[in-house]
Amino acid sequence: MLMSHWTAIMLMPILHLVFSIYLYKINFTSSNYIFGYKTPKSLKNEKTFRYANKFAQRLQLILSILNLILAVTIGIFINETIEAFTLGSIILAILSIMIIPITEMFLSLIFDKHGNSNLN
Numbered sequence: 001m002l003m004s005h006w007t008a009i010m011l012m013p014i015l016h017l018v019f020s021i022y023l024y025k026i027n028f029t030s031s032n033y034i035f036g037y038k039t040p041k042s043l044k045n046e047k048t049f050r051y052a053n054k055f056a057q058r059l060q061l062i063l064s065i066l067n068l069i070l071a072v073t074i075g076i077f078i079n080e081t082i083e084a085f086t087l088g089s090i091i092l093a094i095l096s097i098m099i100i101p102i103t104e105m106f107l108s109l110i111f112d113k114h115g116n117s118n119l120n
Contacts, residue, residue: 008084009088012089013064013068013070013071020060026057031043042103047111055106063098
């Protein structure tokens with residue numbers, strides 16, 4: 001049996017939001033091997049790691065809410081389930097990838113190349 005139009009469109013954004021809320025509630029006090037935002041810039045020291053993870057968690061939550069809003073909009077205007085699901089999946093991928101350059105940009109504004117704070 002095929003999923004209904006709205007189930008197909010809303011499944012991924014709702015899962016994205018639930019996962020984002022879960023990650024938002026995790027307090028990354030130090031780097032670990034499983035979870036967290038890990039790039040060379042964020043792993044300079046514990047302060048950069050904590051800042052990068054908190055920032056990425058907030059951004060992920062905001063983008064997942066945006067994704068949910070876009071999914072509803074897509075569902076209203078596109079009647080073909082496959083086309084709406086495909087477009088929603090592309091938007092989800094783009095929003096998820098956007099987290100990396102945005103977080104890196106803010107890390108560059110807050111910390112120098114050695115991981116020392118630029119805010120004095």
